[in-house]
Amino acid sequence: MKKILIIACCACCISYLHAQKSVDLQECRQLALEHNKSLKIAEENVRAAQSLSKAAFAEFFPNISAYGTYRHNQKNLSLLGEDAHLPVGMMDAGGNFGTGITETSLPTPNADGTFSFKESAINNKFTLVNGQAVPLDTQGNPFDPQQNPEKLLWKNYALLPKDAMAFDIQNIFVGGISFVQPVFMGGKIIQLNTIAKSNQRIAEARVQKTAEELLVNVDEAYWRVVSVENKVRLAKEYRNLVAQLDTNMQALQEEGLATKADALKVKVKLNEADVSLTKAENGLNLSRMALNQLCGLPLEEAVELKDAELEESIDVQPPVSIEQAWANRPEVKMLAQAGNIAEANKKMMVSRFMPTVALTGGYVTTNPNVFNGYEKKFNGMFTVGVTAVVPLFHFGEKIHTLNASRAQAVVAKLQLEEAKEKIELQIHQDTYRIGESLKKQEMTRKNVEKAQENLMYAQEGFDAGVITSTDLLMAQTAWLSARSEYIDATVDVKLNNVYLKKSTGTLYQE
Structure with a gap:
């Protein structure tokens, strides 16, 4: 039964090892660029800026x-409060237009609604007789055209009913x-388009900046995993050396050739080696999780790195002129476009006077x-x-806003100049760091060779009984420190090269 369990466990381990994904640095970069949320947000901002630029261009059209x-x-709506009468005119023989009423018979309105004449008065009211409207004569009686037709003077007036001047609204x-x-528009639309295009270029530069920061994080996480993997192997080798020494010390103690204190001293070193190995393994697991998170992979997925052997060969960043670095850096691009926006805003403030x-x-x-x-x-x-x-008068409001826009344009120009100075300083610093890291790598390589030789002589001396276990432990510790420093120096060379590429703006171009 135990054999069956052992065989099953071995089969599972073999299948797990075959299921590991093997990737290199470029593949990790590509995975990170495809899955990073911040980069996708920056790309969506570019699309939004492009749409806003098109919207600004549409302002030229009606x-x-x-x-x-x-x-x-x-x-x-009614234009009259009650029925009205209008005089009826006629053309006389002389071609003059008159009302047909003598001067002595012109009516004058009374308070009771009647008209007074010099000779007689007329009434413009009606009464109902047998359900029909009958006008009243000058005495206020129902008018009968067959009897005394002269009593009604309305023949010289036209009736204008109130309903005729009522409107249905x-x-x-x-x-x-x-x-x-x-x-x-005084140039407002032109400057609005300039601002929209500058915002689009800023969004594009922000994509480059986000991608460069992501690539730097991926490189740091990648080489951190490589470094910790090598240190885990180194810790295992060191632990095996101390374990072998512990076995030898126990044998010497049993033969009476070593004291118990010497044996306990080695035991303490062995325990320290076990603790260091555990810390290194935990750090390796956490480093792999960090790399998987950047690459969009499951955190627990085991990924095998092709550069785990940590070779020294490296393509050093070729020299780049300061002007070319300024042209490549996204920060300079964004600040330059911010200056264009400030200039366009100043021109828009001028257009408010037009x-x-x-x-x-x-x-x-x-x-x-x-x-x-x-x-x-x-x-x-x-x-x-x-x-x-x-525009005629604005109490100085437009002048003050114009002065503010001019100040903002000066600020944008100064920020661009300051950024260029800092970038130039950063390039020089990263260049010096690469030189220092290369020298450190060379020195640590020599130290590893010397520490390896020293350990070999110490082991031979201990086996021959010439030196003590303390000297051997010191040689092993020196060997461990030299190997660890060499790993750190080699990783620093690779990372400093990445930092220099970022400083010169060539990292994203790769």
Whole structure:
């Protein structure tokens, strides 16, 4: 049964090892670029900036819109409070227009609604006789045209009923199409397009900046895993050396050739080696999880790195001119575009002092309409016109905003100059660091050779009984320290080369 379990465990381990994914640095970079959320956010911001740039360009074209309105009113509109009478004119033989009433018979209105004449008075009121409206004569009696027709003087006046001057406005419909075409806006639209394009370029530069930071993080995590893997192997080798020494010390103690203190001293070193190995293994697991998180892989997935042997061969960053580095760096690109935005904003503040001219027009229709009397149907007309707005006085508000925009333009220029100075300093620092790390790598390589030789002689001396276990432990510790420093120096060379590429703006171009 135990054999079966052992065979099953071995089969599982073999299948696990075969299932490991083997990747190199470039594959890790590509995975990170494909799965990183911050980079995707920056790319979406680029798409948003492109849409806003297109929207700003659309301001050059006319704005066409349709509109419609319905309103219900409680009351109708009436121009007269009551029925009115208008004099009826006639043309005399001399071609003069008159009312047919003598000067002595001109009416004057009274407070009771009647008209007074010099000769007689007339009444413009009606009464109902057998359900029919009958006018009243001058004495206020129902008028009978067959008897005394001269008593009614209305023959010289026309009746204007109140209902004839009442208009139905309870349901009103208004609709139409209008357009506004900018003709001269003082340069506002041009500067708005400049700002929109600069914002788009800033978003693109921010994508480059985000990608460069991501690549640096991936490289750091990748080489950290490689470093810790090598240190885990080193810790295992060191632990095996101490374990072998512990076995020898136990044998010497049993033979009486070593004291118990010497044996305990080796035991302490063995325990320290076990603790160091455990810490290194835990650090390796956490480093792999960090790399998997950057690459978008499951945290527990085992990934085998192709550069685990940590070779010294490296492509050192070729020299790049400062001007070319400025042109490559996303920070300089963003600050340069920020300066363009500040200049465009200053010009927009100047345009506020200028007049604006726009062409307007459209078609409007209403129901009811008054184009041909008062009609309860739709009718409309075309309109066209020019609108101009000239600013006259603003109590200094526009002048102050113009001064503020000028100051912002100066600030943007100074920020760009400061960033260029810092980038130049950063490039020199990273260049010196590469030189230092290469020298350190060479020195630690020699130290490893010397420590290896020293350990060999110490082991031979201990086996020959010439040196003590303490000297051998010191030789082993020196060997461990030299190997560890060499690993760190080799990783520093690779990372400093990455930092120099980032400083010169060539990391993202790769």
